[in-house]
Amino acid sequence: MEDGNRATIMITNDDGIDAPGLRALVQVLVSTNRYNVQVCAPDSEKSGFSHSITWLHPISAKKVDIDGATVFAVSGTPADCTSLGISKALFPTVADLVVSGINMGSNCGYHMLVAFLFADMRTVAGAREAFFNDIPSISVSLDWVKGKSSHNDFILAAQACIPIIDAVIVEIKKKSYVQGCFLNIDVPVNVANHKGYKLTRQGKSFHKRGFRQVTSETETQGRKMTSAMTMDVDTAAPIETDTSSISPKHLLFRREVSEAQHDNDDTDYKFLQEGYITVTPLAALSRAEVDCHAYFKDWLPSVSESASAL
Structure with missing residues (x-):
């Protein structure tokens, strides 16, 4: 990405191309008119695929119409979608940032790792695949509660994450963005009245x-x-x-x-339940390196200051 050019953000997910979380995220990103938006997501909901990849047979990609974005629905897994999307085989340019989500359900604590064999980890897998390929990435989840949450909460969650996405892009343009981790964001149930951003560590819930x-x-x-x-x-x-x-x-x-x-330390699950948008640096299969956490400790407060100045 050259200075002055619009950054490119690629969106993926695990719930499929028609999922309300993905559609909300694309809609909000397009509405900012600041980014080129690519979408490479599964053509249907992919339960239990975790970080699996398709190896023995080809996968198909079909063009889908979503206003303001270049979109493909792919027959493969979430990891396949990220890998294909950043390969230059599908899009002419590699995205500057990959965002996976917005997932219907939180991703906190050890459940994030155990879910490697179940479902929620698929959202994190989309971001992790980009991390494996040295592309900055973010996974986003909404703490969805049946009977209480609504599809409009996905719009609010996307809007709440825009300042973080904007700030990450600024650091990428400056070539000062930290290496060695990706970000996992969890948005609370009452997103309309969230308490702000909170840098957290992966807990043991x-x-x-x-x-x-x-x-x-x-x-x-x-x-x-x-x-x-x-x-x-x-x-x-x-x-x-x-x-x-x-x-x-x-x-x-x-x-x-x-x-x-659930643990009661200063961790992702605890602060999410208290109403914060939790921001947790992660590495491959463990907590992020100490220097990553130190970096975001100084960086995250500036996001709120920048957002309030807009």
């Missing part, structure tokens, strides 16, 4: 998951059904378990959440 053996009676009932539906407590999408081919000789187990554990 965690939903313990176990297994319960299904009784023979339940197993018999399950075989009569086309599929059994189970719901991960932290995701909006159901996980289908096909039981039609299970014989009586097999043992059948169902995954369940046994216990929720």
Whole structure:
């Protein structure tokens, strides 16, 4: 990116090209009239793919019309979408920043890592794939509560994140943006009345998951059904378990959440529940390096000052 040129931001996600979180983020970014907006996202919701990639067969990309942006829906995983989008095989230029989201559901604590095998980690995986390729990236999630949150909250969440995105682009243009981490942002339920930005560390909040053996009676009932539906407590999408081919000789187990554990330290989950927009530097599979956290400690307050001056 040369000085004076508009920066390019690529949007991806895990919930699919039609997800309200992605559409809201694109709409708000386009409305700023400051960026070239690219979108490379799954053509449908991709549950449980985590950071998996497609290797053995080609993936397809279809042009989609979204005003103000160049958009493709891709048949691959979230990691595939990011990798394809920054490869120059799909877009003529590589984005200056990749933003993954906005996810319907928070990504905090150890749950972020455990979800590598489940669903929420897919949003973080989109940003992590860019990080693996030395492209600055951000993952954004909204602490969605069924019956309380609405699709308009995605618009508010996107607007609340614009000052951070703007500030990151400024640092990228100056070539002073920190290396060695990417940002994970969680927006609280009451986004309209959030308390501001809070630099946090990845905590230890965690939903313990176990297994319960299904009784023979339940197993018999399950075989009569086309599929059994189970719901991960932290995701909006159901996980289908096909039981039609299970014989009586097999043992059948169902995954369940046994216990929720949350730490009370100054961490992402704690401050998110208090109403802050949490900003957490992350590395590959662990907390970000100490110097990354020190960098953002001085940098984040300036974002609020810049936003209030607009």
